Amino acid sequence: MDGQLSELRQALVSGDIARSAALAKEVLAQGASPKAVLAEVGAAASAVGEKYEDGEYFLANLVRCGDSFKAVITAADPYLKAAGEGQEGRGRVVLATVEGDIHDIGKNLVLTFLQGDSFVVEDMGVNVSALALVDKAVEVGADIIALSCLMSVTRDGVKKVCSELEARGLRDRFAVLVGGAATNERWAKQIGCDAWASSATEGTRVARTLVTIRAEA
Ligand code: B12
Known part of the structure; x- marks a missing residue:
């Protein structure tokens, strides 16, 4: 075997x-x-x-x-x-490419890698609004909201998710993880994301850490 x-x-x-x-x-x-x-x-x-x-x-x-x-x-x-294995999973992630952005190859790799690492992932697809993302995260009891952003003009979509969480008093309830060619670690931290990753593999490692930190908090 x-x-x-x-x-x-x-x-x-x-x-x-x-x-x-x-x-x-x-x-x-x-x-x-x-x-x-x-x-x-x-x-x-x-x-x-x-x-x-x-x-x-x-x-x-x-x-x-x-x-x-x-x-x-x-x-x-x-x-x-x-x-009945794997139903709990390592953690629950709501994943999407942000509003205005239809690039999905990187997001789909993130999806595959997270699923391969036993995360339960709700893939919302591309061009997803902050409102819909936060609604879904609440509905499924997500641990992490993971966002893909490939264009500088759609970076506002990431900001909007953080603001929407703040506005609803939910900022501490979900970790926000972001990646994609238009993003970097410094910017992600500046706008209030919890974490950034350069690749799907790194993103999966970071997602594990985020879930562990939340479980220990
Ligand atoms: C393929 C491509 C397209 C395809 C997309 C097909 C698809 N189904 O996704 C098509 C042709 C449709 C397209 C359209 C457009 N594109 Co385009 N596209 C690209 C290109 C060449 C590659 C993107 C890609 O798939 N890369 C491969 C994947 C594997 O890499 P990745 O997405 O970066 O993902 C990796 C990491 O970033 C990370 N990651 C990604 N997301 C996430 C999320 C999380 C949570 C984590 C942890 C990690 C993570 O992990 C992934 C794997 O390791 C890029 C160039 C580039 N260098 O990125 C331009 C690019 C992104 N596109 C660009 C543009 C301008 C457009 C268009 C506006 C063109 C036009 N005039 O119509 C439209 C936009 C349409 C829209 N509204 O979104 C620009 C954006 C410029 C900018 N800085 O704003 C780029 C950078 C090209 C350029 N140099 O000008 N595009």
Whole structure:
């Protein structure tokens, strides 16, 4: 089984969608824990993120790897539900690309990586208003509101989420995590976000830390 799991990780890292899906189905049918299978997605995601950051992988690789991750997550989903595992998850995240912005490749990678790390994610899609985001976060009892922002003209969308939370007296209830090409750590802190991350892999590490800090508070 360990050998098959390591083969699965290799298939995921190489972005082999069909092989990843077939191997995941095979090990799950043989009784592997869905969490163990998703742990391979998490490990593969870190490896792929590093390759991307090192310039070894390009956008096309990320998209293929993202699709491989999704195929494995889809295969593991019924097993997770049947076992009642993973329902609590590591934490609950409401994710969206901000108002006015339709870029979704980075956001979708963040979604895949968070799900691979056992977060329960409500993906609201693109061009989402602050009002709708805060409403959803309240509705699902989120821990984190995660925002993707690719354009300088849509950075106001991030600010609006922080202001909407302040206005409703909810600022301490949710951690706000932001990322995307138009953002940086200094700006994120300046406008009142809790955290910023440069990549989906880093974002997943930061999300874990945010959930831990909140649990200990
Ligand atoms: C592909 C692309 C498009 C595609 C988007 C397809 C899609 N489905 O997303 C299309 C062609 C539709 C498009 C449209 C436009 N685009 Co465009 N686009 C890009 C491009 C080339 C790549 C973006 C991308 O997918 N990158 C790859 C992903 C993997 O990277 P990423 O998004 O940065 O995400 C990573 C991290 O940032 C991080 N991350 C991202 N989000 C989040 C969120 C969280 C919570 C965390 C933790 C991390 C995180 O993790 C990701 C993975 O590691 C960028 C150039 C660039 N350098 O970004 C321009 C770019 C963003 N676009 C730009 C512009 C101007 C536009 C248009 C206005 C063009 C036009 N005249 O119509 C429209 C805007 C439409 C709109 N209203 O949104 C500008 C923005 C300039 C600015 N600073 O404001 C850019 C920078 C190009 C440029 N240099 O001018 N675009």
